[in-house]
Amino acid sequence: MNIVITGGAGFLGVRLARALLAQGTLSLAGAAPAPITRLTLVDRAAPPADLLKDPRVTAVTGDLNELLEEKRTLALVLPTNVAIVFHLAAAVSGECEADFDLGMHSNFAATLALLQACRALQTKPMLVFASSLAVFGDSPEQPCPLVIEDHTLPTPQTSYGIQKFIGEQLVADFTRKGFVQGRNVRLMTVSVRPGKPNGAASGFFSGMIREPLAGLKASCPVPRETPAALSSPALTVAGIIRAAEASMSDWGPRTALNLPSVTATVGEMAAALERVAGPAAIALIDWTPDVVIQKIVKTWPARVNAVRAQGLGLLPAHSFEDIIREYVRENPDAVTLPIRP
């Protein structure tokens, strides 16, 4: 089986690639597990060395829009026998809010071009589209329900959210027309994301845990009572793989699937950090507000009743403390503070 991951050198793309290579097979839409023979990672950056060393991995480096425009590079991104595309590549929320045209290019135009390229294959590949909790948004003129249900109407309050929601609609119609077998998955706020900060407005949800564990200062730019719908990297990747593996009948409608999440306020997140790494950890958090970040983050809902995901066997973390402990286990080299049992 030939698999493509766009954004394959990004944090989630790399994690997804490692998970797929480790499991070795994929049960596409409920079919018998087939061995993964080729994994193409498409990204602006090169993937890490461990992935490049795997004989099944091919890296295609460049701007996705540009790669899809030229016949020669298009054939590298989408080999004719591709069975499934995980479309994770995107400009992040903060970038898209600062640069409207960048978001329209990298999220909107690239998704449409990818769908058209899949359609041109005429083999109806599966396409799992990574949408986002950010399709939901609350504002004084467009109040969002306190609890998001599977059928809640998204009213995005950011360009990133609008672009993801439009992507969902495109995937749905390309699927209905039989051009691809599309599945829309809405990712929750992923924390604790390892590595360095990125341009996502949600970046601090990871940074405020990751940096103190490494003995570094971190900032939390929103008030302590700000809640978030959180999922660990491992559970997020598990949700994406489940979307590919669910049978047609298990999967259900073309509407996007909200992945499970655990709700915690940033105050509760800090308290969990204190239980894991003591008061020295939370003393490293600077609570200076940032109105630009706050303006984006406060529009996102924090309570998601993910009934459909539950039906697919996808459950949230037990607590945010568990998520921190998962990060500590997985990233021992990035943790310098002593950990409490």
Next chain:
Amino acid sequence: MNIVITGGAGFLGVRLARALLAQGTLSLAGAAPAPITRLTLVDRAAPPADLLKDPRVTAVTGDLNELLEEKRTLALVLPTNVAIVFHLAAAVSGECEADFDLGMHSNFAATLALLQACRALQTKPMLVFASSLAVFGDSPEQPCPLVIEDHTLPTPQTSYGIQKFIGEQLVADFTRKGFVQGRNVRLMTVSVRPGKPNGAASGFFSGMIREPLAGLKASCPVPRETPAALSSPALTVAGIIRAAEASMSDWGPRTALNLPSVTATVGEMAAALERVAGPAAIALIDWTPDVVIQKIVKTWPARVNAVRAQGLGLLPAHSFEDIIREYVRENPDAVTLPIRP
């Protein structure tokens, strides 16, 4: 005030143009009424003679996408001092289902190009976007609620519906960013539409009334119990104008506004026709089913609880019989059968 109507030679565009010219002024977003000094009608076809004779009217003829591509023609479509664009131009539902690329071009790409052109003006014109009831759709895997509320999640079951829904999202974000002052209005099934049949899957909702009144045979390709959410041409145009005139606070959120409608089954529509024009009229209706039309029409909801529209003073027709009698009054030359009082 300088006004543009795309699709300005179409059935609704012509009717909107006549209504605007007759009222002579427009109260843009609740501002004091300003005289309408120029009305540009953009369409593939030329508008009718009565409109062309009006000194305020300019006709720009051509494909909207192509007109927007070239600097010279773009300046004709969107003069720099345009205050408001009514964007009605679209390929209709039946066409878009038969030709996916046509719909993506005429509905999706044209709407995006128009929004980008409005943004480039840097004057933040108002843009009223004619969306459609067809954003809602029912299918076995995506059941649609029996009654549509203002906050119901659209799950379009046609490419036309998807394209209109994406248009709404684009208008919403261009509005949030301050590029235009956009207002999304969802039109109901318009009946009785005068003139000749078009490619809309909903065309028979008018034809089954219009043709018999003219003594001609007509077909109703769906079962008698099929319900529809109906609005007259006059009430539809009144809703579009109200969208332009409502003050910011009266208008409310960027989410699309469902216009009011009266619900009737095609059987009830035929019964109303009989009350207006006798058994001779309904004898002209051929009830042979058409599975292609049925497949599209049966996905559309028929009961819309248009609370927000009501708040703007927009009410549905009292009955479908009233709508037929309105048609008879307005189109005496198109009615040959004797009318009952």
